[in-house]
Amino acid sequence: MRTHEAGALHAVAGARGPTWLREPADVNALLPRLWPRNVERGPDGSLTMAGVPVTAIAERFGTPAYVVDEDDFRSRAREFRTAFGNAFAGLCGGADVYYAAKAFLCRATVRWVAEEGLHIDVCTGGELAVVQRAGFPAGRIGLHGNNKSETELARAVDAGVGRIVVDSQQEIERLARLAADRGVKARVMVRLTVGVEAHTHEYIATAHEDQKFGFPLAGGAAAAAVRAVVAEPSLELTGLHSHIGSQIFDTAAFEVAARRTLGLHAEIADEHGLALPELDLGGGFGIAYTSQDDPLPPAVLAAGMAEIVGQECRARGIKVPRISVEPGRAIAGPSTFTLYEVGTVKPVELDAGSTRTYVAVDGGMSDNIRAALYDADYSCTLANRRSSAAAVLARVVGKHCESGDILVKDEFLPGDVRPGDLIAVPATGAYARSLANTYNHVPRPPVVAVHDGQARVVVRRETEDDLLRFDVDD
């Protein structure tokens, strides 16, 4: 990487972009794995989702807008449930798939998840409230979080959620007291930190030891937490939980995590005489954001994980616990693109004598902060028309007062991209709306769900009044 006085970000792309980025033979072509399943480029050159042209979506709902393919979301939820259910059927009677609600949560997605027969995982009282208000069965809800408040824990106990994943000694004590006060037994899993470095961004890797989540296996903290739970009459230990991070593409890291988790599971059987009935291997299955990414289908992941768990349990002579997993991104992420309108186009001379075309759109880091937060890569396409212009190296940026307000760092777009064009950024279904904010008082976009030729708003656009709702006039 060349150095640059304005920082590395300014120097990496060079004339032809990063090494993984290839100039496409046809700049209008869509790489299928990046796009929701019902997206195609229609005869007039504009993208359509489930038969609805993006031009019609922009006209009716405005831009920016998150556009979600309901059938894509549902089909991925179904695929995970079927794949894991089938892969573990012979080992432990099946597996439960918890949709990680943090990826994207609204009442519509809760309904889709419920109808597709999944469970759901939440990590705050707010997420729990949405899921409850959408009428999701409490027994199929799991609650996570490294610092759940008394109120959140009480709400979960009162609701009768199926499992609470404990994350600290204080929480074990708090939960035990709350459950005892109510005369109930809370079903508890213990979150482990298994010491696996998943090859992902540091802020989304969660199982190396130097971080806030879970009880480290190393040094005996996890075994001590298990003893503390077992000693509480108002807590029922149902199993161990491990989540090693996000955007993981192979089963190797899960293999190490499963082996270590099952190691403690077996020790618990020896020490406490307890055959824990459940084991959760977390989420984190990767998706394609750009042509660099080639995720495994759920059936392949599930088969790989079933083989690992089966082998490990046989080797240790233990009964296979009922397995659960918690995909969020892999269900919600690929179902959605964000639709923007181009406002300005600015060619900028780079120091190597090449040019980068800055394409500024009507959203930015308020509707998708992942590039700014995680240095995440995205791709995009010109969405309202086909173009025969030569491709140029472009950077899609937002309208916020930050030079780091970047949505797509590097992409080839047609050289005639101009104000008024529509740009679609795929794979924004997870951690875009859910991490959205109103920086610079830019209202958050709506979520438009498309199904079978019909588009409808499932989360409305924020208004100027919404922006002022919490502002107390004194």
Ligand SMILES: Cc1ncc(COP(=O)(O)O)c(C=O)c1O
């Ligand atoms: C405990 C837990 N489970 C599941 C997930 C979902 O991860 P992903 O959306 O990458 O599948 C997360 C994400 O942070 C998590 O913390």
